[in-house]
Amino acid sequence: MQTELSNQLGVEHAVFGFTPFPAVAAAISRAGGFGVLGAVRYTAPDELKRDLDWIEAHVDGRPYGLDVVMPAKKVEGVTEADVEAMIPEAHRDFVRETLVKHGVPELAEGEASGWRITGWMEQVARTQLDVAFDYPIRLLANALGSPPADVVARAHDQGVLVAALAGSARHARKHKDAGIDVVVAQGYEAGGHTGEIASMVLTPEVVEAVDPLPVLAAGGIGSGQQVAAALALGAQGVWLGSVWLTTTEADLHSPALTRKLLAAGSGDTVRSRALTGKPARQLRTEWTDAWDDPDGPGTLPMPLQGLLVAEAVSRIQKYEVEPLLGTPVGQIVGRMNSERSVQAVFDDLTRGFERAVDRVNRIAGRSGQ
């Protein structure tokens, strides 16, 4: 599974893995792919530094990258307290009532919510970058738009490739105009923030729109056959996020959530604004149903919704309140049916890829060549 881009980065497989877990990122790179650590949850620079040190110590010299979330629409000069003040009381009541209805216990006195919105604020993403540029990262990805010009220039000065996610050919063209090096075409099926165009349609559209820039196909990929399909559509690699959530290296802190993921089918996700205020694909739960119910108060825009639900999400996760317990995950969750090591995922990907290539060669009458 080698392409120009994987050769440029010096990796064996053109398989890029987004993950919030350092142990998974390092394992992906060790397995011959390219691990990308999601930085959005790091609000303290020291924690990011600690985890990048850990990756450095465990990646066996293989290349890896970092993913930040700098929204295209800036939230500048605004503190968390300012955002808090914008949240209507009726929405706070709705959160309280929903938690009471499901008997969700309170956090202990002084226990901070583990999930904050600040990683989406440009100034926080910039502190993450100040830390990350001291490490030999080879790729910097941005989730919600093109990174600002000075960030692209700084990355290029340090020899770091810049990638950005796109849910449409229009977004992809904007990235090209902004000097981005690699476009991640992320389809509707994907876990996390996602657009409305399915990967099968999106990938070739983006490949054509940004030619000759390399494109990574994302969304709905969990097998080697799907990798082969993405490469056949013109992608120079694949970008996988969901599949790592049920690897043995992942640290979801919740056996109940792992069980839910392993049991879920491909129809058990929903694209909902419940988590962040922007449409993000996640497990469908009674929590997403409550927010998506036309009789409810509806969700607030980003970043208000994220702040509104931050503590509630922490409580639901901590106490593993099963009907409400969810996570961003894509439709490929239907194929995530057993816990495997990251290496085992790679072994399955390479085997499936070879089978797909053999099959197409047979169909094309090229067997044995």
Ligand SMILES: Cc1cc2nc3c(=O)[nH]c(=O)nc-3n(C[C@H](O)[C@H](O)[C@H](O)COP(=O)(O)O)c2cc1C
């Ligand atoms: C739990 C989870 C969290 C995610 N968080 C981010 C994020 O912070 N930044 C980002 O660029 N993409 C994020 N994504 C999207 C992935 O980068 C990736 O595009 C997507 O998972 C690919 O589709 P798949 O889920 O079908 O593999 C997230 C995905 C998941 C499953």
